[in-house]
Amino acid sequence: MSLIIYDSQIPDLLVELAQEFKLYVPVEKDLASFSGQYIWKEYEKSDRLALLYPLTVASPKEFLLPSKDVLFEYDKEEIKKTKSSPQIIFGLSLVDLLAVERLGKVFETPVTDLNFKERRDKTVLVAVDKLSPPQDIEFDVYLQEIGDGVFASFAGSKLGKKIISKKYFENHKVKTPKIYTKKDSYLSDPDLSQAVAKSKNHPIWEELTKTCFGCGICSYVCPLCYCFDTSFEIDFCNNQQGTECRNWSSCLLKDFAAVNSCNYREELKNRIYNWYFHKFVRMPSEYGFEGCVDCNRCIVYCPAKINYQKVLRTVLNDYKKRTKK
């Protein structure tokens, strides 16, 4: 026996959930010129859901690390911490769920980031995917599509249990198929990290500067690019008041590593290398996983059509050739 929900029941479920939470769902962007593209938006009853979306422009990072995150407000000497409201992200793919899990690890290692934690603790994750629910990733509810518009439902938390005990879920005699994907071969290549680490002088970084704008789109859309910039925003009407914000940034921007009169990565080729180095060398050694879940957003939205997989493959192959000799 297993609990299932039909897609016809999902809108009613969402209406109920939206009464208690801020509810975000994937939908197709409606502007004519943007057709076939998906975004996250706050749920309204008229929305046509795009569950099992191919890819959303912004990653679920925007709910945990918004582009402008107000850390605190101040009024003279008094500091007011900002509070976030409970939210549900409904419809995460397994890949995006994994990204949220990793982002959580990053923000609690070695010390817990309280602003991030506050928001994460108030976030309910509902994943929808064709693959079987993962064993080692946190979620509240997991819906696995087992037939056209039929979802087997799993709870991963107390709140998740409460959600799937609602009347929209039915008991049925179905066997849920076990489907797991193989990990992409080169991302799990044991030499990858070492190959990137030893490739600072590879000609590919210089080569990439011919087309890479250094605009940082790959970072903004990446669910695991979390490096930020802070800004102190003074209120114009009352100079005694203001906010401290944490804003999106990218290590590809020239200003990113500029400190006083020194810029540690003045040249674009060094900034490009750093992007790869952080994701595939530093993060594996600090956290035990790459800063990449293979969601493909950076490939799809790069205006210069740079494909990081091809770059990694080149670096990896050349490293293997070098070390064989």
Next chain:
Amino acid sequence: MKEIKVAIFDLTDCEGCELQFLALREELAAKGKDFQLANWRLLSNGASTGPFDITFIEGSPITDDDVVAVKKARAASKTIVALGSCATFGGLQAALPESRRALNIQKVYGEKYKATSRSPKNISYYIDVDINLPGCPIDKNELERLLAAVTSGKKYKEIKYPVCLECKARNNTCLFLEDGFCLGPITKGGCGAICPTNGLRCYGCFGPVEGANIEAMENVAGKYTDKKYLKDNLELYFKNAEEYKDYITKRK
């Protein structure tokens, strides 16, 4: 709190940037006497000759009188802000090639006419400018941020990320990928990606972002767009910007 004396001057422009001050009328009203608009042509009362704490100059100087006015303003002001892209880069009127300008003058005024105007330049061509606030027009929120910084004695932090950051934060897909051309990746942000959000590609009106890779723009956009079209579009706002001039010198 000490009151701050402000002047707003305009030269060759469309007045669109100074109108953004009116968009901030509630905020300015809340500031009250602390923020004194001591000289603004669009206000009927008072035309102080200075000294001013902050002077905003919109537009580009094109007559000898303009140049004198700009120099006088510099002498009378602690801080000079070049307001908008005309003041920062010379603006759209500077985009016209000089040979075309001479031809146009002949065509309109006749062959015997001797032009008294200079070709439009950015204000920093004539005087030292403390802050450049580009935009065509400038963005209201950026103006407020600048005013907040100068009135509280803090340094105004220029924006150093491209339009793409704000564009992606607004959940837009990429117009560069759809149309094969958009200046967003090399243009300074601060506009809130207003054009791409409404389906229009970026024309680069905020000028080049720090570290703009113009070579990459030529290489990548050049694959899909006509070379002349690309050059004309780059020079629409970038022509007098340092980053662009450096790039042209390096390329030669």
